[in-house]
Amino acid sequence: MKSSIFRSFAAAAALLGPAWQSLAQDAENPFARIGHIVVIYTENRSFDNVFGLFPGADGLGSADRFTQVDADGSALARLPPIRADESVDPRFPQTLPNAPFPIDAFAPNGEKTTDLTHDFYQEQEQIDGGRMDRFAAVSGAGGLVMGYYDGRGLAQWRLAEEFTLADHFFHAAFGGSFLNHIFLVCACAPVYPSPSPSLVAELDERGFLARAESSPKSALDGPPRYRKTGRVTPDGFAVSTLQPPTPLSPIDLSVPAELNLPPQTAPTIGDRLTEKGVSWAWYAGGWNDMRAGRIRQREAPEHFQTHHQPFLYFARYAPESAERDRHLKDAEDFFASAAEGSLPSVSFYKPIGRMNQHPQYADLKSGDAHLAEVVARLRASPNWKDMLIIVTADENGGAFDHVAPPRIDRFGPGARVPTLIISPYVRKGFVDQTVYDTTSILRTIETRFGLAPLTERDAQAADLHNALLSPSQAGGAAAR
DSSP states (O other), rough: HHHHHHHHHHHHHHOOOHHHHHHHHHHHHHTTTTOEEEEEEESSSSSHHTTHHHHSSSGGOOTTTOOOOOOTTSBOOSSSOEETEEETTTTSSSSSSOOOEGGGTOTTTTTOOOOOOHHHHHHHHGGGTTOOOOOOTTTTTGGGOOOOOGGSSSSHHHHHHHHHHSSSEOOOOSSOOOHHHHHHHHSSOOOOOOOOOGBBOBOOOOOOEEEEBTSOSSSGGGOOOSSSOOOOOSBBBBBBBBSSSSSTTTTTOOGGGGGGGOOSSSSOOOHHHHHTTOOOOEEEEHHHHHTTTSSOTOOOTTTTOOOGGGGBBBGOOOOOOHHHHHEEEEEEHHHHHHHHTOOSEEEEOOOOOOGOOOTSOHHHHHHHHHHHHHHHHHHGGGGGGHHHHHHEEEEOOOOOOOEEEEEBBBBBBSSSSEOOOOOOEOOOTTOOOOOOEEEHHHHHHHHTTOOSSSHHHHHHHHHHHHHHBBHHHHHHHOOO
């Protein structure tokens, strides 16, 4: 019945001209006008950390009620001291009030700050059933978790004013980059059959990491200590950073064999696209240099991160495979294809470490400038006319966000992350309050190209069509 109605509508539209034809296409596929989808995957920022002051967004104006509590549940008298390299960070006052505060009042956004605790079990404890009140108590960085930036000078802010800002976009899985990169490509948690007992986390009766006897009683006295953090759940899911099954570089990290995740066989979005004959590629800054041994993983100045390359964990993209050579490429290939208008239908772009905005080894200002350059290159591309760009962070990096994530499954989602939706076809100056998570990217790709979902997570995720202009509005925008 549904198909016959659509055929009748489509036939009528064919007689009534181009505008009606666009409406007919959108009735079946809201992304029919999109020929190129580009995903830019940055690092470790919460929504409040970057866009907490953005007008019209669900930001820090409503976050004053989220007082942070101590290990015993009582309100902290102040934020814990901000730490850096096992000591206090002298740039910050050590008696900050128990509330969000502006980082750039003490450390400009071009300066690096320490890394924050961002891992699977710790983030669940920080979220505290949606109360969002244990970020400061469950962090090795102390009060830094409550910091935010005045984003008005950022290129990201200007892009949000021009295009669409999604203010309820959550990262797919609790914890860090490793797990969230895997979720980006398979909507699943990787499995680790028969891990060494040393890799399995020790949990308490609440399902959080069990505290060591020596753990400080108050966050004001120091960060928590745990009996065994582990990287694998007791039932065999890998949730914290492991390396791919085989090294990427001849001078890659030397790690015990147990820290190499066994090859994964779950289907990925790349597999689905290939099976449908849709072109795609994963582009990474530093890829060629890393493969050739010209740079080292995690080392300055580039800070390439192998665990940010999710397809390396899957058997189909093993070394010397045709699939790896065909689909995993360098950033320079990305920029060259954009310039000549030969981008594949789906592109993922991962900036190299020093430009990905990750605290500790990168800063917000440099990453923001790089993002502005990348978007400018894409807008100058012949492919721009039918392009949809999604810019999002892999995870919150342990930084505070005041909006409770929805409860979907045991893996997530985690906190909100800053997300921009950029295209000639998106609503301009719009704050999209639709509830999304990282798997919404997969759902958008699947909807556009008629692909089967990978798991229940992406099958149930909202795609991004609420950010799009109507066909008549898009036609006017294209004409301008």
